[in-house]
Amino acid sequence: MSEITEDDMHAYVDGLLPAERRVEIEAWLAAHPEDEARVRVWRMQNRGLHEAFDSVLNEPLPLDMVRAASVRHRASRPPWRAAAAALALVATGLIGYGIGVRGQPAAMEYAALPRDAALAHVVFSPEQRHPVEVDARHAGHLVSWLSKRLGHELHAPDFQAQGFALLGGRLLSGQAGPVAQFMYEDKQARRVTLYVRRDGAGQADTGFRHAREDGVEVFYWVDRDLGYALSGAIDQAEMGRLADAAYRQIGR
Amino acid sequence: MSLQNELIQHIPRLRRYARALAGDAVRADDLVQDTLERALVKLDLWRPGSDLRAWLFTLMHNLFVNQIRAGGPVHCELDEASDVPVRGGQADALAVRDIHVALGKLPSEQREVILLVGLEQFSYAEAAQVLGLPLGTVMSRLSRARERLREIMEGQAVVKLQVVK
Numbered sequence: 085m086s087e088i089t090e091d092d093m094h095a096y097v098d099g100l101l102p103a104e105r106r107v108e109i110e111a112w113l114a115a116h117p118e119d120e121a122r123v124r125v126w127r128m129q130n131r132g133l134h135e136a137f138d139s140v141l142n143e144p145l146p147l148d149m150v151r152a153a154s155v156r157h158r159a160s161r162p163p164w165r166a167a168a169a170a171l172a173l174v175a176t177g178l179i180g181y182g183i184g185v186r187g188q189p190a191a192m193e194y195a196a197l198p199r200d201a202a203l204a205h206v207v208f209s210p211e212q213r214h215p216v217e218v219d220a221r222h223a224g225h226l227v228s229w230l231s232k233r234l235g236h237e238l239h240a241p242d243f244q245a246q247g248f249a250l251l252g253g254r255l256l257s258g259q260a261g262p263v264a265q266f267m268y269e270d271k272q273a274r275r276v277t278l279y280v281r282r283d284g285a286g287q288a289d290t291g292f293r294h295a296r297e298d299g300v301e302v303f304y305w306v307d308r309d310l311g312y313a314l315s316g317a318i319d320q321a322e323m324g325r326l327a328d329a330a331y332r333q334i335g336r
Numbered sequence: 337m338s339l340q341n342e343l344i345q346h347i348p349r350l351r352r353y354a355r356a357l358a359g360d361a362v363r364a365d366d367l368v369q370d371t372l373e374r375a376l377v378k379l380d381l382w383r384p385g386s387d388l389r390a391w392l393f394t395l396m397h398n399l400f401v402n403q404i405r406a407g408g409p410v411h412c413e414l415d416e417a418s419d420v421p422v423r424g425g426q427a428d429a430l431a432v433r434d435i436h437v438a439l440g441k442l443p444s445e446q447r448e449v450i451l452l453v454g455l456e457q458f459s460y461a462e463a464a465q466v467l468g469l470p471l472g473t474v475m476s477r478l479s480r481a482r483e484r485l486r487e488i489m490e491g492q493a494v495v496k497l498q499v500v501k
Contacts, residue, residue: 091475094482098453100460125486130454133356136432137455140352145344146365149351152372153343211341 088112093119097126144233144257147200150207198304200258201279201313202297204265208254209275209317216252216267226253230264234282236309240266241278241330248276248326276316276326283311292327294320303327307334343375346392349456353393356451357400359411359440367403371396390458393466397448404444411440411447438488446481453478 088109095101096109113120208215218226223240231238233255240250248268256263258281266278283306295302297315301323304313312334314327350371354364374395375382382391439447452463464474 090479094453094475094478095460098457098460126482129450129482129485129489132431132435133451133455136435137352137356140355141348143348143351145347149347149365149369149372150344152369152376153347154340207340207344210338 088119093123094126097123097130144255144262146257147204147263148259150256151203154203154207196259197279197281197311197313198293198295198302198315199297200263201277201304201315202295202300202302204256204263204279205277205300205302205315205317206298208265209267209277215275217254219252220250222252223250230255230280233262234264234280234310236282238264238280238310239334241333243268243276243326243329246322246326246329247271251275274316274318276314276318276323278330279313279315281311282309292324292331294324305331307331339379342388343372343392346389347372349389350392350396353451353456354396356439356455357411357444357447359436367396367399370399374399387462390462390465393452393456393458394468397466397468400444400448411444434489434492438485438492441488442481442484446477446484449474449477450481450485 086108092101092105092109093113096106101109113123218229220226227238227240230253240253243249247270249270251267251269253264253266256265261282263279263281266280267275268277269275292303292305295304300315300317301320302313302315303323303326304311305327306312312330314323314330316323316326347368350368351365354367354371355361358364358367371392375392378395382388439451442450448467449463452458452466453460458466460471460474460478464471467474469477
């Protein structure tokens with residue numbers, strides 16, 4: 085047995101040693117109580133760190149971070165669009181300042197609904213391994229979990245008649261709070277996602293609106309306290325039929 | 337899997353590390369956000385096939401060090417202490433809070449090493465790469481960090497016992 089160094093004892097605690105070396109360290113520790121006590125404390129420190137911070141791993145992904153990491157989204161955005169967005173911001177800012185409009189933020193957030201939904205669609209719908217956090221085998225649990233996190237009763241619409249089955253869902257964190265995403269897939273593995281978030285109280289219900297964001301068709305609407313956006317990179321008319329089915333089911 | 341999705345896969349662990357490093361949840365998430373933005377700008381400097389996670393943590397380390405140099409707050413454990421997520425009993429809650437407070441008292445270069453190794457489970461060589469340090473320096477910092485953390489936690493325990501008496 086070669087000499088046992090302090091580095092060996094750290095590596096032992098951190099699980100970085102091959103099995104045979106571990107056995108040697110254990111024999112050493114059994115005969116050296118002071119070292120054994122140090123190693124025990126280091127172990128407890130590692131465990132304490134995990135107990136204190138592992139819960140962060142289960143927090144919903146902030147949409148802002150998803151956007152920041154979104155290579156394709158960035159790359160596909162032509163520079164003039166960013167410039168136009170900046171101009172629009174200046175314009176609304178000026179108008180808001182000039183006539184003291186209230187509720188401007190709500191209006192701007194409403195405008196972000198289709199954009200955020202399309203981003204979440206583009207990011208998660210191509211996923212092969214983890215398209216959803218909770219899959220449809222646990223549909224009851226999925227819906228109650230997301231309802232609880234949004235603080236509002238949710239329903240996952242049924243698109244069987246349109247040929248799409250529920251795959252599952254995930255929780256994200258938007259600027260205005262938690263966001264639910266339900267994902268559906270048809271027999272040709274085409275995917276659509278329904279993005280649901282709490283919308284500011286007092287937001288008037290709206291009819292359907294349509295947007296095209298980065299090649300994704302988005303139908304969105306506000307119904308009572310919730311904002312919905314159905315996204316898919318498929319034919320607009322077909323998306324419209326799906327959105328119509330969702331709207332009719334949820335509206336009841 | 338696209339590079340975009342690979343980046344997104346790393347977000348939860350970047351957040352965990354940043355939370356422990358910065359103490360305060362908002363500041364930690366800002367650090368992650370900055371890291372991701374920096375990563376996109378510099379993506380062509382990353383060599384495909386090399387370890388993306390280690391590279392992202394390196395970017396975060398550089399941003400963190402710059403913040404400290406610029407005189408930003410090093411660790412704000414007190415803001416966080418009130419909303420530490422807690423499972424289990426009161427004793428667990430205290431233990432979790434203790435480690436938040438104790439981490440805040442570690443010098444930042446020791447805190448980085450102990451978190452990269454003990455929480456993020458990087459190998460020593462990877463931690464050396466992330467921090468841009470020789471392996472020997474990482475080992476001596478790790479050793480000092482563990483010893484210092486033990487002293488701080490024992491000190492807190494003593495204070496608590498005295499309060500109980």
